[in-house]
Amino acid sequence: MTIVSPSQPTASQPAAGQPTADQPSAAEIQLTVVRRDGNSTGFDATKISVALSKAFLAVEGPDAGSSHRVRDLVTDLTDRVVVALTSRGDARRSVQVEDIQDQVELALMRAGEHQVARAYVLYREERTKARTPATPAGVTEPRVLTVRTADGSTAPLDIERLRVIVSEAAAGLDAVDAELILNETLGACYDGIAQHEVELALVMAARSSVETEPQYSYAAARLLLDQIRREALGRVHGEPRQASQADMSTAYLSYFPQYVRVGIEAGMLDPELAAFDLERLAAAIRPERDLDFAFLGLQTLYDRYLLHIDKVRFELPQAFFLRVAMGMALREDDREARAIEFYELLSSFRFMSSTPTLFNSGTTRPQLSSCFLTTVQDDLAGIFAGIRNNALLAKYSGGLGNDWTPVRGIGAKIRGTNGESQGVVPFLKVANDTAVAVNQGGRRKGAVCAYLETWHVDIEEFLDLRKNTGDERRRTHDMNTANWVPDLFLQRVEAGGEWTLFSPDEVPNLHDLYGAAFATAYEEYERRADRGEIRVFRRVKAVDLWRRMLTVLFETGHPWMTFKDACNLRSPQQHDGVVHSSNLCTEITLNTTVDETAVCNLGSVNLVAHLAGSGTGLDVELLRDTVKTAVRMLDNVIEVNFHTTPESERANQRHRPVGLGLMGFADALFALRIPYSSEAAVAFADSSMEQISYHAIEASTELAAERGSYPSYDGSLWSQGILPIDSLELLRTARGGDLVVDTDQRLDWDALREKVRRDGMRNSNVLAIAPTATISNICGVSQSIEPAYSNLFVKSNMSGEFTVANPYLVADLKARGLWDQVMVSDLKYHDGILTRIERIPADLRELYATAFEIDPLWLVKAASRRQKWIDQAQSLNLYMSAPSGKALDELYRSAWRYGLKTTYYLRSQSATHVEKSTLQGTDGRLNAVPIALPEPTGAGCSIEDPDCEACQ
Structure with missing residues (x-):
């Protein structure tokens, strides 16, 4: 319940600054309150509101805090008390505390709130008793049961x-x-x-x-x-x-x-x-x-991880934790010592492996990998082989990203039957239903994301896949979708140019080209279309298609925006193939072919567990130790992994990619007293990611010295001494300098470059920031790089509903004497957002600003600073409280121009709400103990649920 002062008008009150004949303006009220100990203090109307609110809560129960009637009445009664105290025309006088309380009682009685008035009287009596020594109450003997x-x-x-x-x-x-x-x-x-x-x-x-x-x-x-x-x-x-x-x-x-x-x-x-x-x-x-x-x-x-019979x-x-550690230490020389080392990391919450690893490590089916990326071939055998592989990969908890761009579009010729193609959408419907059917042993549903390049002739139908209207046979309500956007398209948008859509069977090499080579080939195909040499194509204004992409993204949360050229031009593996898509959660950027299904093996560092004791920054030595052990654990995943398809085994063994990420970023900011929407937060995102990147690359090159480099290392950017921070220049050059990225460095990167050249790399990729939805729950920290969604909310997942309060905020409110039942009611009423709660000081409102209160450009800036250190990508949700076409356009063009490789959900509405009632009626339900729970709705993430249950 917001404590409304007299300066906030109700329907029956004059506006602030418009006093009645017998009421001074708010600025004129300078009452001095004489306390019981004889000291004086300034008059504060919010204390009256708090006392009234407590009285209503005592009579009508905790739900009263969410009642508009009660809130309006508290405001009105507070104003009446202020009028009574200043009605003599003298606003510069002293009043006793008891006088104020008498006026509160009188106002309640005159308003007909007799029960509440009685509760207030009892409250005064209790406070009086509390000021005198109390006699300890006897303990009642319990019944014999x-x-x-x-x-x-x-x-x-x-x-x-x-x-x-x-x-x-x-x-x-x-x-x-x-x-x-x-x-x-x-x-x-x-x-x-x-x-x-x-x-x-x-x-x-x-x-x-x-x-x-x-x-x-x-x-x-x-x-x-x-x-x-x-x-x-x-x-x-x-x-x-x-x-x-x-x-x-x-x-x-x-x-x-x-x-x-x-x-x-x-x-x-x-x-x-x-x-x-x-x-x-x-x-x-x-x-x-x-x-x-x-x-x-x-x-x-209990519900999802602990083994049961x-x-x-x-x-x-x-x-x-020890079983998971043993499973990852099976191929080590001193298995016990390594298992203990791994156990220490997991059980201390300094690092947590991803969900598939936690599910399956040490078991008879150790499928430990998190994400799989596939390319679908343009024929029936290839398409259904891809769908079959989806089912096999999802069976043991993998999240899937499918590249569907090679499949010919609507109207393309089918030589075998002399007919015309119905396009890619009917096959996406089959893939959608397959994902729903494979529920990963009942622990979570199969989840998949389909990617399509912006030049594909079916792109407009693809944009509509998640809509709730239209032909249901051409809708995929459970499948995530993402746009795979080349730089040339955005350059055409900014230039106000036209954009040509093609069927991939007539422009086969566009799929494998990026940067300048893509632009050259694309423009040649446009000239061929003008000459009548291409059968299926369509011209649209680039800005019109861009607007439609943004509109559908706002309406349905899909398709996400991911950037093809940034992913490829900065890929360490561009000598050995092409990145055709990202994964289910947009943090993985690995090459795919028909013969190789890209695999990534994930885990996350708990950033808040690595703060120095003084609270001044990171404990870099502890972080280095954690990262070094974590990279070894992730590399071991590849050694012991159970592969469900030969294509995934081939890719995993040839390239050995891992993805070390982070979680607890918002918690770290709270602990360091840094607001998310600040340059200090952007700088911390930069420096913390630099530390993780440096030590992860160092750990991989040390593993290469011990175990040998990954088989496809020769020719990679690593082998040329080009590290992720260096690959920014490749992207900048390709864009003609149109890139806004800070390139400051703090660590000794020259020494690390030399080490990589000398010893090689054990892993083709080492860094990726995943959503960490469930593993951050296990560790009790904020998800990934997310800002706080709310400061008090009911979190729903497969294990039920859980009330979550921001402990940092609660501690601060306690320290300032502001944490009480009225504050709880206020937080619940405002969905955990502090802006309208006047009792909370401005510095706390700024520090604990929630996701929709933060300008999303701050999220982009922080992500840009991280991205310069990362060889893959990051799952970046963007929040916008009041979306508009202009705001969306500016936000996503900024994401592209700031060098991001991918973005994730656009969240423009509430994903969950606090139950506006006491826990006795909601969170206190009988689902608090381990019981069988229903399946989650949707596959993987959804716009209604901020959790990604698919790969973390």
Whole structure:
């Protein structure tokens, strides 16, 4: 609820600056308030509004904070009190606190709000009591209750054990009240209650307080952990077992070797894991790290990652991390030492592998790669081979990017039947339905993005694929789409020129050309069309097509804008092929052919975990250590990977690409007190990405010295000593200097160039920033490079709905005495956006500005500074609160001119809203414990859901 001062008019009030005859203007009110201790302070009408709001909340419940009636009434009553206090015409006098409170009571009574007035009186009495020493209340003895166990037997409710578990859950969380959780839990219990219902009651007792105190999210996670311990220990040991957190330092030692044996016997774990020194690995487990999960992270881990037999989990969180680490260390010489090193990185949340790696590492089907890029051939056999490969690749959790440009367009001749083609769209419909049918083992749906070059004659039909109107046979509601845009098209847009659309069967080499070579060939085909030598073509004004591309992007979120020439001219692998598309989430830019399906292997550094203790910047030594180990882990993924198609295996082994990215960027800015919309944030994006890039390239070249360079290294830009920062010049030259990119450097890049020339590179590509939707949830940090979407919201994913509050904001509001139930109501009413909440100081509004409050050009500028260091690309969402044709045009031309390779979603509407009610009615639903959940809607990302569930 916004606390509205008298300067904000309601329908029944005069505007600010227009006082009534007996009411001074706001500028004239200079009341002095005499406090109870005798000191004086300035009059603040917002304090009256807060007190009134609390009274309404007490009577009408937390939902009152979202009521327009209540909000308007609070504003009106506040104005009445101010009028009463200044009605004598003397606005420069002193008033007692009690006088103000008397006027509040009187205003409530005159308005007919008798119940609220009574609540306000009680509030005053409570405050009076609070100022006098209180007598400790006695503890009521709980009822004697019985609990029904899984085998049907009953036993007394062990209240002392509950007290231990709740105390452990609250340990180190100064704002969590363990007694409150315990009392609420006991209040929800009944005689004969099932064991799992007791565990649910514990979790719910903590979870319902998350919106008012984020620390309860950690308490709820620890209470859920108790349930996971009972389930996993019992399944592994073959008998009912319970353990407190204090027990786990010894329990993990006996559990872990048995866990591996149970997993192997069930056919789920690779039998080779048994050859590890399991006792040595068990001794390296850090049980205390089970306490580092927030509730969303642990619930997500339970629902989607922890291994189970007949839906009974037998994998504990630290066993999960160690299993993933062991799977990536299988080919190492000292496997135990490397597994422990990898485990340390994962369990500390300094680095997290992508979802397919977490799903499958150490299992009997170790498909660990994240993304696959394919090119579809222009004949029936090739088209359906591509669709078949989509299904095989998606089966084990891969996200897909398909290049459909080679497929001939509408009206093109089919020699075999002497007929005419119906174009690419009918085949895209089949690919769409295939993606929906392959649900990746029930853990998430198959997800695919189709790419088409802007000169394809079917481009206008392609733009309409995601529309909700038109012929459903030519719509793909579950498939993502992206424009693959050559520089020449945008140059024609800016020049006001015409653009010619072709069918690829008549202009076959355009698909493989870029830069100056593309422009030369394209213009020759236009001349051939003018001479009547080309059968299927169409002319449009370039700016008209551009406007339509932007309009459809605004309406449907698709097709995304990705830039062909920037991807190819800066590709280290341009000697060995062409980048024909990006992937599902637009961060991968690898070559594809009919014979090679590009593969990328992803993981992300948690940036906020690498801040120096003083909060002044990055701990560069820690970051270097993390990146070095992370690159080794990603390279190992290629060694142990299970490939579902020969085309993907061929590409993965020849080029060995990996994509190291980052997450927690917004958290790092909060910790450093840097607003996202500032030059300081742009500079931090630059310097942090430079550090990651430098150390990732250094790690890959050190691996090359140890293991050898990737097979297609010779002739690459790496082999010529051209690093990503250097390839900017190739793009600048091709565009005739039309490139706006800062080229400042801080590290010793000359030394690294020499090292790369001397020792080679283990990986053709090393850097890519993925969306990190689910892995950032596990780590409890902000997604990828995203700004904060909201400061208080209900997050929906496959694991249910979770209230998320910005802990940095809450801490700041607490420090300034502003965090209370009224503030919670305000945040919920305004969807977590601070602009209209007057109580919040301006510096906090600036620091915690959310995505739609930030000028999207700041996002482009920060992305440009990162892109100069990255050999692939980044998943960059763009947010626009008030889109217009002009604003969209300027934004996407800026993205192109600032050197970005790709963009991702355009978000121009709310992706989710805070439930404008208390958690007792929403987030407190009985989905707080591990249960079977429905499939997500849509494939991969959607404009309604800010998460990419496809590759991260």
